[in-house]
Amino acid sequence: QLGVQAVAVPTDVTDEVAVQNLANTAVEKMGRIDVWLNNAGVSVFGRLDDIPTDVYRRVIETNLFGYIYGARAALRQFRIQGSGILINNASMDSKIGAPYLSAYIASKFAIRGFSESLRQEVEVLDNANIHVCTILPATIDTPFFQHSANYSGRAVKALPPVYDVEMAAKLIANCAEKPRREVFVGGAGRMINILHKVSPGVAERMFARQVDSGHLAQDDSAPPSVGNLFEPMPEGNGVSGGWGGKEKTQVRRITTTGVVALVPALLFGIWAWQRQRNVE
DSSP states (O other): OOSOOOOOOOOOTTOHHHHHHHHHHHHHHHSSOSEEEEOOOOOEESOGGGSOHHHHHHHHIIIIIHHHHHHHHHHHHHHHHTOEEEEEEOOGGGTSOOTTOHHHHHHHHHHHHHHHHHHHHHHHHSOTTEEEEEEEEOEESSTHHHHSEEOSSEEEOOOSSEEOHHHHHHHHHHHHHSOOSEEEESHHHHHHHHHHHHOHHHHHHHHHHHHHHHTEEEEEEOOOBOTTSSSOOSSOOSSOOSSSTTOHHHHHHHHHHHHHHHHHHHHHHHHHHHHHHHHO
8 A cells, every 4th residue: 555565474373483484485585684572472361370371481482482583584684784673562561460360471571681682792792783672562452351361250351541552553663763771651550660769669569459450350250261372263363452542531531530649648658658768
């Protein structure tokens, strides 16, 4: 539509050979790789001891090793051509844990640390024109939650506030033009990160309650499901997940309410932090 050639290469990111083939195809067709975006991600909801080991492992393999394979393929080409931008799409959940999501959280914490290590490697050892960026989205309106594996016994919902997918796409595109170290998508992630810095205990207790009540239905049970971890799902293959892209007014209201609710906690956290410093 815009007059630019696009080539689709179906790739299993847990297969390192397939990922390298994707990179090779890009170079063959386009001559170089300017930007590589690691974005594939899956999840499972449930308590640690309720999730089968193969399901847990699949989340880590897809989310973490998929990014490792992608980064290797991209950086090899970046070093050959002397420039390139690697963008790893992590999550606001790489800054704070959450109940029922330990596999996903572990992978996202690992991705953020992985990105930070790579950033230092290319800064010290490689050309300054190679950049590593990390995207930290809050809840985005995609079919991700319909596709998640679920061993919680409760139906999965998108945790509000839910941000439009176009917002995430634009910020990622901006990062491809002007690389930045870390980019939050949505104010909710930025707020919880600030609170977690000044008062980790308050932030963790508050977020745990929010996830328990807002991410999992209170009165809607769900049978165990592997979601799309091992096979594609026929449903939910559009851009939007129908979680609230049309509810922009509601998103703003929830965000505003969240800000107001956070103010006392933030003030208390800052006071406690300063008091601890004075004692030390």
